[in-house]
Amino acid sequence: MLIGIDVGGTTTDAVLIDKGKVINTSKVPTDQDHLLECLMSALDELVREVSPEKIERVVLSTTLITNLIAEGKTDPVALIMEPGPGMNPEGYNLGGEVQIVRGAIDYRGREIQALDEDQVKNAAAKISERGYRKVAVASKFGQRNHSHEEKMREIVLAVSPGIQVEMGHRASGRLNFPRRMATTMLKIAAQDRYREFAREIAEAISKRKIEAPIYILKADGGTLPLETSVEYPVETIFSGPAASTMGVLALTPPGQTSVVVDIGGTTTDLALILDGVPLMSSEGAKVNSYLTHIRAFAVKSVALGGDSLVRAAGDGVALGPERAGPAYCLGGPEPTPTDAMRLLSMISIGERSLAEEAMSNLGKDLGCSAGEAAQKVVDTAVDELLAEINGMFLAWELEPAYRVWEILQKEKIRPQNVVGVGGGSLGLVPLVAERLGARGIIPENATVANAIGAAVARPTLTLTFRADTERGFYNVAEDGTTGEIRDRKFSQKEAEAMAKRLIIERAEMMGIKEYASEAVVTASEVFNMVRGWSTSGRILDVNMQIPAGLIPEWTGGGRV
């Protein structure tokens, strides 16, 4: 049996799945200050009648890190930055204690200026004097040559033994120095609290005699073993939309293009699944004001939900962004989209007479009948959602591209399905679908689709391999693995084979080796390096990943 528990903003949803069927669900209100208790009460309610040895896999999501970062409750972190030539480093807005040191590495990982070690010593002393216990050290292009970051770490540890130091290249190997610094700082800032949380979870679950492996859901829709996840605490952010999107992926037929509409009380999250693959944000996630390297789905959050406040605005109506409380027809104080849908019989929750009252009050302001007012509310809501959905498709079409073939092949894609999930009222989904010329789907178990998504999501993994045969080495951006390449004629085929070997090793290290065979090459490129009219070497880039997907145990796929 599979268990998925997704902690949302207001409720925590859980499902128990057996042989591709949801056999039990539970819902408890989320208490952000007591996430562990809330996860466990959802779990306990779910498995009350199940013997623990039958449970094969437990996947949880957590809002812990999202909340800590949003509330500024992460630990203080100082940064030692080696910017080298380029932008004025004073322009980076990373907050906190920042020390800038001399030294530089270039785009190919060559040292172009030695690290000023005395400066690092002084910086470390200042940081320690000011009471910091956590330090991030980062070089521009440090992912292409770790030696300066390692030296900085060594010096900081020598100056203040026992201090925690995190290196930029360990947080991400992708290009973008400011994002790498922010990601490194968030990682080390959140790590202790997260480690504590992971320990408590493991303990609590083991107390319940459940011995199944425990996984945590990440923003990219993938899962990670709980014990490995302590190295990647920030990747647990934005798990809510990831869970819903994976849920839709599980509940619709494979290979289709769908818009995921997750309607809540005050916001609606929109996500896209293109030809069966959830659309990732092309850059990393924005966490509060920080741009990071954290991989996440491309999600658009719209301030419009079932409980949004509805007001007359000129001839039309304005919806949200504030919440009116529960809908009027459910005993709330103000008219909401839910009331409009109730009056038009699109949904059946709440008192019809109260809905009528709400809409006729609104109608008075608009100079029309209750029914006309309700229609205006629904039309406006549909218009707003449509505009956002079309905007997402357009943004995807307009994503920059750097190769001729990418420009030529990108065609317009239109959705086949509009899939409504979540706890909010889903009456708008068929109307949005109709306007898009797509099929509206509200799957069975739509209100716990997020928990289903968590339960059946498989691990994800990326590997960014680069070989520079002129300089005679390769490296893996994600974990800083480097090695020699002696053969100047090292071919693309060999590079891909090597990347494949490396991703298998990496999967093993992450505790997910059984999924390594799902790894695919997503990009492979060779640049011949020509110096003085003859070829002097090659740069070979190979990107591999285990993409977001479903575990093979899930057999409940959509049969729409």
Add this chain to the structure above:
Amino acid sequence: MGLIFFPAFDWAITPTHPEREERLLYTRDQIFEEGLMDLPQVEEYKPRLAELKDIARVHFCIPSVESLVTEAHLIAAGSTLVLADAYMKKEITNAFALVRPPGHHSMRVAHGNRGFCNVNNEAIMVEYIRRKYGIRRVAIIDTDVHHGDGTQDIFYHDPDVLFISFHQDGRTLYPGSGFVDEQGGPKAIGRTINIPLPPETPDEGIHLVLEELVLPILTEFRPQLVVNSAGQDNHYTDPLANMRFSAQGYAKLNEMLAPDIAVLEGGYAIETALPYVNCGIILAMAGLDYSNVREPDYHPGRFAMSRAMEANITGTIEYLQGIWEAREELTAKAVERAGPFFRRHKNIFYDTDGIREKQTESVKMCPDKSCPGYMTIDTDAVRGYGSSDSGFGVFVPLFACKRCREEAREEYEAHKTDSRYNYVFFQDKNSDNFRLYSARMHNERVY
């Protein structure tokens, strides 16, 4: 600022040619690592393909537009159009098309690739903007180390387009033109300004030219659009030229010139110059501090300008100031001297494709002073030892009078049956009508 970065990572002239996949690889690394695309001051746009008509609006392509351009050329040209639209619609305050392949050696008649260029990106963009948005006065400043002979050729007779090129002296570098006496056609004297600079000119020299000559002329000309044809091969490490500019020099140049739209041209020091120069230009155009951008082996004061070099450059500046000030008189004299038609003969060499072309250009000196007159070009091109392609093109510029437009059309019709020509081309900018008649195929293509 708006930015299109299109490195064409899957396109090369040949695998070892300077214009190959690797050219902007390290530039990509540097500008992505800096996080420039994340800056609130920078808006990244996606390229699109230019339409064949956008090319035909500028070029007489032999044997056809389709056979002369690859998709990469259409994307490079199309990128400038995306940015032009964004700029004209005021989505952005300035723009940089950091794209390849380049274009400024492509002339009006295009038989193939010369100087790594097939079609002229800046000219395509300028004519697109003039057609679509109705602006008239444009200034193109060519800051590539090579003379922008293609752009000069296309706008030579156009009094509304000010073309200024500074470059390493043509006696020492390809394409061997761009001397001070190339000043524009009879009705456009002073609207082409060439500033040959001695080899090894450093930042100081170019900033002197800008301050003393280019900026004052721009102030007087009052262009509605300023374009920087932005080559990066004046750099002190460029393998194909001999100048001494630095990344700081380039950034400052763009800050001083403040172009509305910059378009990348040449620059082949792909590791030692381009990552730093491009970073500097982007920061300068975005209005950000570029003082920390420097090459690893650069230090301020590394290249000083000698007295003799300064005197040489000052002499050129003073001579050209004189031409600019006297442009009205010089125009009147040149028109008088030309008679009813102005004619010139040109020998053009296509280094990349090994083509020799002979041209005779003929411009009607219309008595109507405000009419620039129509132009015909007789072209004959020989490839290697083999076949020769001959063509006749008729060009009607914007603001041509009715009479000239009619005469031009008659010329076109008459030459369609002239057996000396394989291809006859007609271009009327006023009606945005472009025709190519192939005598071999007996058909007319309308773009």
